[in-house]
Amino acid sequence: KTGNKHTLAGSLLNAGLIYLTTNNQQALDYFQKALDISKDLKIISLNANILMNIGQFYYNKSDYDKALENFTEALELSENKGLQSTICVARFNVAQVYHITKKFPLAIIYAESGLKIAENLKFIVFQKDLHKLLSEVYAETNNYKQAFIHSRQFKQLSDKIFNESNVRQITELEYTYKFEKEKQALTLEQSRKDAVQAAKRKEQHTIILT
Numbered sequence: 536k537t538g539n540k541h542t543l544a545g546s547l548l549n550a551g552l553i554y555l556t557t558n559n560q561q562a563l564d565y566f567q568k569a570l571d572i573s574k575d576l577k578i579i580s581l582n583a584n585i586l587m588n589i590g591q592f593y594y595n596k597s598d599y600d601k602a603l604e605n606f607t608e609a610l611e612l613s614e615n616k617g618l619q620s621t622i623c624v625a626r627f628n629v630a631q632v633y634h635i636t637k638k639f640p641l642a643i644i645y646a647e648s649g650l651k652i653a654e655n656l657k658f659i660v661f662q663k664d665l666h667k668l669l670s671e672v673y674a675e676t677n678n679y680k681q682a683f684i685h686s687r688q689f690k691q692l693s694d695k696i697f698n699e700s701n702v703r704q705i706t707e708l709e710y711t712y713k714f715e716k717e718k719q720a721l722t723l724e725q726s727r728k729d730a731v732q733a734a735k736r737k738e739q740h741t742i743i744l745t
Contacts, residue, residue: 541581544572548585555588558595566592579616583609583625590628603632623652623661627668634672642672663692 551565566589573581590605610625612618626649633642646669653661670685 540572540576541578544569544576544578544581544585547572548581548588551585551588555592555595558592563589563592579612580618580621583612583618583621586612587621587625587628594628594632599632599636603629606632619652620656620658623649623656623658626652627661627665630665630668634668637675639672639676643669643676646672659692659696663689663696666692 547565547569551562551569554560554562554565566585570582570585570589573585586605586609590602590609593599593605594602606625606628610622610629613621613625626645630642630645630649633639633645646665650662650665650669652658653665666685666689670682670689673679673682673685
């Protein structure tokens with residue numbers, strides 16, 4: 536029964552994520568239903584995940600108070616359980632809210648602490664996003680030296696991600712090409728064998744007739 540509830544919560548969360556792409560109100564309905572089940576199951580990591588998606592829904596709606604409320608609750612749950620990856624994401628989300636509401640000192644505190652975790656976990660994408668956020672916050676507070684440092688780090692990581700993505704795509708193309716060539720060679724070999732067998736059967740048939 537617990538397993539079924541867990542599966543249901545996951546399904547509701549996934550449904551909510553689909554509606555979240557268009558910020559449809561139904562996203563919130565699905566997230567809330569998933570959260571109710573998750574709280575009943577006491578699955579902290581799932582609770583935090585759902586709360587962050589609820590926060591994202593409100594963030595997209597520019598309801599920053601409710602966004603911050605949900606992001607902060609997700610962060611507290613994650614910190615209590617020591618869920619480092621979730622802490623990193625939650626701090627980034629909280630920092631974004633403080634940035635857009637112009638509470639720059641708080642934005643810096645959460646972004647810098649999130650960046651340290653992202654670096655420890657080698658989360659390159661979040662490192663990139665946090666450097667970008669910090670470059671913007673420092674620029675808006677006239678700390679151009681730090682803005683430049685983080686902007687440069689953002690650019691370097693963006694290039695690295697782009698290059699790694701290209702390498703993966705090239706590698707995938709090479710494997711696909713190699714696979715297709717091998718498949719083609721096997722097909723040709725099988726065709727040759729089939730032709731040889733057909734010729735032998737024809738020869739045997741001719742001998743029998745004569």
